[in-house]
Amino acid sequence: MDMKKHIHFKVNARHIGQLGRELVTDYITALVELIKNAYDADAEGIKIVFDNVKRKDGRIIIVDTGSGMSQQDVEDKWMVIGTNNKVRDTHSPKGRKFAGKKGIGRFAVERLAEKVKIFSFNSDEAPFKFTLNWNNYEEMNSVGLKQRFALLKHNPNDVQSAKYLKSHLDYLLISPEVNKEDKQYIETKLLGSSSFDYSIFLNNTKLINSLSDNLLPLIDKYKSLEVRIEDIKHDLEILNPSEIDDYIYEIENLQSEIELKKENSTGLIMVLEGLRDTWTQRDITKIQKELRLLVAPDFLDENSFKPILVADEFNLDNNLIVNDVLEVAYAKLVCKLDRNGENISLNYSERKSGKEINTHFPLEEPLHCGELDLELYFFVRDSKNMTNEILNLTHARAILDEFCGVKVYRDGFHVKPYGSPGNDWLLLDQTKVKDTHGYLIGNNQVIGKVNITEENNPLLIDATNREQIIENDAFYDLRSFVQICLNFIKEIRREEYLQKKREDDIQREQERKRREEEKRREEEEKHEEARRRGIEEQQKRLEEILRAKNEEEQIEKLANIANEIKNQSENDVLFYKNRLFQERKINEESQEEQKKIFVEKLDDKERELSLYKNLATLGILTGAFGHETADIINRIITDIAYTKKWYPSVLLEEKPGISSAYNKISSDMERVQGYSELIVNFVTKKKRSQMESVDFRKTIQEIASTYNNIIRSQNIELDYDLDHFESNFKMYQIDFESIIINLLTNAFEALKQTANKKVRLSCQEKESFYVIKCADNGKGIKEGQQEFIFSPFMTTKENGIGLGLSIVRDIIFRYKGKITVENSDNLGGAEFTILFPKDED
Structure with a gap:
């Protein structure tokens, strides 16, 4: 007797209900799963029609413009529970990352309705339909x-x-x-x-x-009664011509709505009958809001997938368009977490002021959530900042309330509930409620999106209910990243608040002083008027006394007038003594205020000085590096030339890549040599210790020759206009070199994305000034940046410190000079103009 036999799992038909209603408990999640299936089928759009759902025979009709299904797809994929085709093949034929991968999304249909008719139009075979009655899978x-x-x-x-x-x-x-x-x-x-x-x-x-x-x-x-899934059969049949005409019209109509031009009308139509839910206005409103957030808005991604909702029995609010409110955003912030989670790159720009900041900063502890992108718009919710010719404040706030929050999108789809209405996963409002100054950021002041992908962020894992992200360390790092970026806006707002507070305090103090001064002036005028009237009165009385003939009476009245004059004089002395005391007190208060302002400025300068000291230390190390590596670089260049000379010529001809590699190495070493020579020449002691007459033309030519290798490797055309120019301006040689090196370095940086790179240096002698100009044909200076570009720590470079132009300005000011910047009329890029006075020794 054989003691061994094979056994296997069997699946009861009621398991379908467990995958449908019991797993997908929310009707919105069910609809989203069906939309994801259309997205995975490369649909450009999907339309969800609620057709007479208030009636007992109501239906939901779902139409998409995807690739449709073949009969083989239905048998081998759609009808297979937990199919792995989207795990095995991770992207669609058009390159979309599959949104649905668990192989059970189709059972969302079972959650929504008792029956479904599916009509498939694909490009390879005749259209067909199949019908499922989910009640076949019920249990008693x-x-x-x-x-x-x-x-x-x-x-x-x-x-x-x-x-x-x-x-x-x-x-x-x-x-x-x-x-x-x-x-x-x-x-x-x-x-x-x-x-x-x-x-x-x-x-x-x-x-x-x-x-x-x-x-x-x-x-x-x-x-x-025990019914197995495999025992239940469904009919699949080819559509007749009348059915084709009826249903292909739905797909063609959707193509027209989304402005899609397609050679073949392909797609899928689902007709859901026997609806399980009783649909209300509140439900339809909730679905409309969900569809607005389901895929990234157009302002964040150019996404060709467009969901459309039709529900004629209900009121749909189609007046809330997110792009409208972006026109009144106060600022835009774009951030990237890169370098294995150790660095945040950031671009901040303000709409009205034109202020723009490009910066980056390393993190003390790396974030382990993977590389991230954040795009965010920040709003100040008042009439001054949120109105234009299209929007009034009420409408703008309504749009912002609808779309506010920072949403998380995984491979193009919204991960609920992050950024949904009422969701404050960044705890912004919890912090904002403690704000007594107005510079902290509330959830209803931002519209933004964080991009995550399965490939770049494997530790950000979806929960089993297909909503939310498991709150592990990676999730907390994701939240920290967004909060760090938002804190950048908060700090700018705090600085603006403190600056405005200082200005308001000064204005209030000036107004107080003006009122006090006006009050003192009025008191003095009244005092002088009373004194004048008193003198006139006394003069009249004196004239009357002098006309009197009784001598004793005259003496008595004169004595009275003299006493009055004495009292008046004492009052005058007391009045002006008090006035003098008040003036002294005001001066002391003013001095105290000036001292406070001076201390604040001193603190700023000490911070700046500290960075300069650090840069000085770096300069010492750089100089040492230049000296120590000069010989090494020369040896490497010689060795490269030697090995190339004696390398078998036959191999060089057979493998031209070797010769090309030699040339690239030589070119790169020449650039390194150029920078090394520049460093060594720049830190020469003589240039730092003696102030002498500097030959501008000669110095510029020497610096440019040092840059020759760099200029040649980057294909930069450097043009001079220095002929017949002579200068006799006394300054430290190293100061002038610092100016020229900084200007050239900025010009070369600005030309990185320019095809035909050009830089022009010129010197002119005017009646009272030496004029030096440096221009390039890069992108130029953005409107509104001119006033910030010379400020300390202001940089537009990804790895910049923001002190180069600040140092240049300080050097020029020290020699009573002047520097300005504008966009060049000839080259189109930035043009810096420096003036040095000729009468300075």
């Missing part, structure tokens, strides 16, 4: 039926219980395992008809009582 649940009967007896209008009852009866009537006599009994005796819908169970107490008494015993008869 007498306990559940008892509960539903009880609910209907309590509330005869319970639609969900009526639908539940209908699906169970449908199962009994279509199941081949139920005998004909029992089916006839249900149709004739219990229901009175073979055709029915769920509405017959509403407000029908008599029928509910009858079914409760007679159906449950029948159910118990079949409670041991």
Whole structure:
């Protein structure tokens, strides 16, 4: 007797319901899964139509413009549970990263409706259809039926219980395992008809009582019935010409709506009947909001996939367009986490002021969430900053409220709930509520998106319910990255707030002083007027006394006037003494305020000085490096030439790549040699210790010759206009070289993305000034940046420090000179102009 046999798993038909309603519990998640399937089929658009869903025969029709399915696709993929074709092949034929990979998304249809008809149009075979009645996969649940009967007896209008009852009866009537006599009994005796819908169970107490008494015993008869998935069959058939005309129109209509020109009209149409949900205005509004966020808005990605919602029975708000509100954004922020999570590159730009900052900063601890991109718009929610000729404040705020938040998109699809209405996963509002100054950022002040991908961010893992990201260390690092970027805006806002506060304080203080001064002036004028009137009165009285003939009376009255004059004089002295005391106090307060301002400026200068000291130390190390490597570089260049000379010529001819590699190495070493010579020449002691008359023309030519290798390797055309120019300006040689080196370095940096690179240096002698100009044909200076470009720590370079032009300006100012920048009329790029006064020794 054989003691061993093979066993295998079997799948009960009710497992379909577990994959549908029990796994996809939310109708929005179910719709999203179907939309993802259309996206994976390279659809350019998808339309979801709610067709008379308030009625008992309502339907949901889903149309897409994808590739459709072949009959083989239906059998080998659509009808296979947990198929791995999207795991094995990770991208669609058009290169899209597959959004659905678990092989169960199609069972979202079961969550939404009892029946589905699917019409497929692809380019390789005749259109066809197949129909699924999910009630075939129901299980007999007498306990559940008892509960539903009880609910209907309590509330005869319970639609969900009526639908539940209908699906169970449908199962009994279509199941081949139920005998004909029992089916006839249900149709004739219990229901009175073979055709029915769920509405017959509403407000029908008599029928509910009858079914409760007679159906449950029948159910118990079949409670041991076990149906396997593989035992249930579905019909697939070719469409007739009339059906083709009816349904191909739906696809062509969608193509027209999304402005798609396509040679062949392909796609898929799903008609969902026997809807499980009762749809309300609130549900449709929720779906509309979800579809707005499902794929990245146009301002963030040029995404050709467009979802469209049609629901004629409901009110759809189509006036909230995200691109409209972007026109009134206060600032835009673009950030990238790179270099294995150790560096953040950042670009910040303001709409009105034109202020722009390009910077990057290393992180003390690397973030382990993988490389990330963030694009974000920041808004100041007031009439000054959020209105234009299209938007008023109310409308702008309504759009912002709809789209606000920072959303996470994985491979082009929104990961719920991050950035959904009411979701504040970055805890912005929690911090904002403590804000007493107005510079902290609230969730309703930003619209943004973080891009993540399965390839770049493998540690950011979806939860099993296909929503949210598992909150592991990688997720917390993702949140930290976004918060760090937002803190950059917060710091700018804080500086602006403090600057405005200082300006307001100064203005208030000036206004206070003006009012006090005006009050003092009025008091002095009143005092002087009273004094003048007193003197006039005393003069009149004196004249009257002098006309009197009684000498004793005259003496007495004169004594009185003298006493009054004495008192008045004492009052005057006291008045002006108080005035002097007040003036002294005001001066002391003013000095204290000036001292405070001076201390703040001193702190800023000390910070700047500290960085200069660090740069000086770096300069010492750089000089040492230049000296130590000069001989090494010469030896390497000689060795390269030697090995190339004696390398077998036959091999060089057979493999031209070797010769090309030699040439590239030689070119690169020449560039290194150029920088080494530049460093050695620049740090020469003589240039730092003696102030002497500097020959501008000669110095410029010497620096340019040092740059020769660099200029040649980067194909830069350097043009001079120095003929017949002589200068006799006294300064440190190294200071002038610093100016020219900084200007040339900036020019070369600006030309990196320019095809025909040009730089022009010129010197002119005017009546009172020496004029030096440096121009290039790069992108030029953006509008509004001129006032910031010479500020310390202001840089547009990815790896810049932001001190080069600040140092240049300080040097020029030290010699009573002047520097300006504008865009060149001739070359089109930036043009720096320096003026040195000729009368300075």
